Amino acid sequence: MLSTKQMEDIMSLLLIFGMLISAGLVTLGGAMYLYQHGMESLHTELLQAGGYHINIKLILKNALSFTPLGIIELGLLTLIGTQVLRVALLVWFYAFTRDTWFTFISVFILITLVYSLVWRH
Amino acid sequence: MTILFFSVLLLIFSFFAGLLGALTGLGGGVVVIPVLVLIFHVNIHYAMGASLISVIATSSGTTAAYLREGYTNLRIGMFLEASAVVGAFIGALLIAVVSKTFLSILFSLLLFFSAYLTIKRREEHEQYLQSHPWAVALNLDSTYPVKNRQEYYHVQHVPFALFIMGIAGLMSGLLGVGSGTLKVLAMDQALRLPYKVATTTSNFMIGITAAVSAGIYFSRGYIDPAIAFPVMIGVIAGSFSGAKLLVKMHTRNLRIIFSVVICLIGLQMLYKALTGVV
Numbered sequence: 157m158l159s160t161k162q163m164e165d166i167m168s169l170l171l172i173f174g175m176l177i178s179a180g181l182v183t184l185g186g187a188m189y190l191y192q193h194g195m196e197s198l199h200t201e202l203l204q205a206g207g208y209h210i211n212i213k214l215i216l217k218n219a220l221s222f223t224p225l226g227i228i229e230l231g232l233l234t235l236i237g238t239q240v241l242r243v244a245l246l247v248w249f250y251a252f253t254r255d256t257w258f259t260f261i262s263v264f265i266l267i268t269l270v271y272s273l274v275w276r277h
Numbered sequence: 278m279t280i281l282f283f284s285v286l287l288l289i290f291s292f293f294a295g296l297l298g299a300l301t302g303l304g305g306g307v308v309v310i311p312v313l314v315l316i317f318h319v320n321i322h323y324a325m326g327a328s329l330i331s332v333i334a335t336s337s338g339t340t341a342a343y344l345r346e347g348y349t350n351l352r353i354g355m356f357l358e359a360s361a362v363v364g365a366f367i368g369a370l371l372i373a374v375v376s377k378t379f380l381s382i383l384f385s386l387l388l389f390f391s392a393y394l395t396i397k398r399r400e401e402h403e404q405y406l407q408s409h410p411w412a413v414a415l416n417l418d419s420t421y422p423v424k425n426r427q428e429y430y431h432v433q434h435v436p437f438a439l440f441i442m443g444i445a446g447l448m449s450g451l452l453g454v455g456s457g458t459l460k461v462l463a464m465d466q467a468l469r470l471p472y473k474v475a476t477t478t479s480n481f482m483i484g485i486t487a488a489v490s491a492g493i494y495f496s497r498g499y500i501d502p503a504i505a506f507p508v509m510i511g512v513i514a515g516s517f518s519g520a521k522l523l524v525k526m527h528t529r530n531l532r533i534i535f536s537v538v539i540c541l542i543g544l545q546m547l548y549k550a551l552t553g554v555v
Contacts, residue, residue: 160351164344164345164349164351165344165345167340167344167351168340168341168342168344168345171337171338171340171341171344172341174337175334175337175338175341175513178509179509179510179513182505182506182509182510183506183510185502185506186284186506186507186510189502189503189506190280190281190284193280194279194280194281194284195279195280195281196279196280197278197279197280198278198279198280198282198283198317225502225503228502228503228505228506229500229502231506231509232330232500232502232505232509235330235333235334235337235509236333236488236491238337239333239336239337239484239485239487239488240488242340242485243485246351246355257415258352258355258356258415261355261356261359262355264359264362265355265358265359265362265485268362268489269485269488269489272489272490272491272492272493273488273491273492274492
């Protein structure tokens with residue numbers, strides 16, 4: 157039987173790996189971005205990046221074409237994805253330990269999370 | 278100013294945001310939004326997007342550390358998180374019928390009062406021999422490390438904490454802020470948890486709460502990768518340092534830092550409400 161302490165260690169590892177991957181991607185993309193645009197003036201360049209409506213498909217497409225901002229976005233998406241995984245880990249743990257109330261609670265949070273991530277206005 | 282210079286400055290500010298977020302359980306938004314808007318004149322929407330990323334990064338960084346140390350109470354975190362989600366839905370429905378100015382003033386007063394309550398509580402003088410029946414039923418009691426040994430704590434007033442979390446959800450649904458402070462307060466003032474358990478468990482929760490908003494922020498184009506990248510790297514470094522610091526710090530000092538920060542948030546909200554920039 158998996159103990160709470162063991163599950164907490166797994167979650168801790170999950171968060172560290174998620175963060176290493178996302179921070180790695182973000183640093184790589186950031187370095188590429190600064191190499192290309194670092195010397196440009198802030199006001200002309202910076203805010204051009206935003207203002208577009210993005211979704212998961214578009215982020216993956218941008219990242220696969222190796223644009224600096226696309227890689228950063230993939231890193232940010234990984235960071236957010238880690239949050240979904242940690243809730244999913246709790247769903248599995250509470251179901252595994254037959255804790256009905258907490259399985260229900262964590263499933264509820266997981267559904268809300270996934271629903272809000274794919275939900276478009 | 279060049280983009281390189283801006284990114285380096287933002288990285289440094291974000292480091293402190295992560296540090297403060299790790300110590301208070303509030304995430305980095307308290308620092309990130311004013312810095313971006315007031316110093317760098319960045320559009321408020323991009324500032325909110327960067328703040329959201331900083332909250333998720335702080336939460337991930339600190340939770341990894343606090344779980345190992347044995348402070349975070351996952352059961353309380355998940356239980357309160359679920360009630361905040363329900364509150365946020367109700368808040369989002371009420372958004373058309375409530376005055377934001379009135380709410381902001383009310384909430385800022387609530388923050389000042391909370392700062393007073395936070396400073397006032399002396400947990401070392403309190404002793405609880407029993408837990409609230411709901412806490413027993415849900416198995417919320419746990420232990421936390423005090424000077425190399427594990428100390429047991431009894432969870433109190435669960436319904437009151439649920440009530441505060443409902444308000445927290447309502448507030449975040451209506452004003453887009455406030456859930457972090459009320460999370461710490463619900464655990465400190467209602468559940469009567471040891472302060473470090475309250476702030477670390479809040480740090481666990483805020484990442485999930487923020488991730489719920491992330492989809493909407495992304496789709497509206499609020500998350501500008503060029504602004505978010507220095508913020509994320511700085512915040513992660515800051516939150517790791519903050520997590521190391523929290524273990525060594527006296528609860529009293531953590532309470533003082535928290536109270537000062539929420540007073541500043543209260544003043545900011547009051548200013549915005551009174552000048553009409555809500």
